[in-house]
Every structure is written in C-alpha cells, then in structure tokens.
Amino acid sequence: MIAEFVSFAAPEGDTREDIMKDALGTVAHWQANPELVRKHYLLSEDKRQLMGLYIWPSIEAAKRGHNPEWIAQAEERTGGKVSIAYYDLFMLLDNAAGMLVQYPA
Template structure:
C-alpha cells in the first residue's frame, strides 16, 4: 500500500469552518477512485496549510490521480501549488474496522 501526503501553503489562513466547507465541496471527486482506500483532509492549526493524507492500493494508482489536471484544480481552488510525497505503507492498523491490513509478503 502507498500513503500520499499532499500539502499546499495557502495565500491567507482559513478557519476550520471554511476548510470544512471547501473539503465537503471536493469530497465527491474522490468517491469511487480506482485504488483509493481512504482520504483524510487536513488543515494546520494556524490555517495556513491544507492538504490530504491518502491510502492507496498501489503507487501506479496514486500517480494516476496527481496529474497536471489535478494540480491545476488545486491551483484554482486554493491559489497555490501542491506538493505530493509518496511513502510505502506495508501495514495498517484500523481500530474502527478492528483489522490489521498488510501488503502481501514478497
């Protein structure tokens, strides 16, 4: 599995309520995306950085999301360029589902 962190420094701070409204407006975009297990929207405490933490099935499926079109969408919505960082996530503990998920052994 792959974890992706996206972040963008906002031109001016936003409140939690503003962020919630913006995030809810874009959330449907991510429903049903191939290989995306979960997305967490994030906002820094000072309201100057927003982004997401994504859990993907594979890097290829994640890379299919972060295209120039996606980057343009972020620029238009937030007025800034995003950063995208990839991390391996071989094990996930999900206490809500009471599961431990692991990539297949290689």
C-alpha cells in the first residue's frame, strides 16, 4: 500500500466553509476511482495549507489518480503549486475499528 500526500496553498481569502464546499465538489470524482482505497481531506490550523492523504494500492495507481491533467486543474482551481510525496504504508493501526493491518512489500 502507498500513502500519498498531496498539498497546496488554500485559495487566498477562502474560509473553512469555502474550502469545504470546494472539497465536497471533488467527492464524486474520487468515489468513482476504483483504485482509491481512502482519502482524508486536511486543512492546516491556520487554514492556509490544504492536504489530501490518499491510500492507494501502488504508486502507479496514485500517479494515474494525480496525472498531469489533474495537477494542472488543481493548480488552476486553487492558484497554488501542487506538491506530491509518496510513502510505503507498511502497517495501519485503526483504534476506532479495533484492527491492525500489516501490508506486504
């Protein structure tokens, strides 16, 4: 499994409510992606930085989800540069679900 962090600046002047409305507009797109396992929508404490934490089965799947066209539209929509980083998600502890999952290499 792969954890992908996608971050960019929040649009200048946007409130939390504006950001929520914009994020809700992306939900159907991500729900329709059969490769996406999970997405977390994150906003920095000062409400200036947005981040998506995505869980994918592979880096290739992540790169298909965030292809050059997606990056271009995100940068156009938000006015900020998109930054992407990938991590090997080797283990997940979920206290709410009472489970520990280890992922093979």
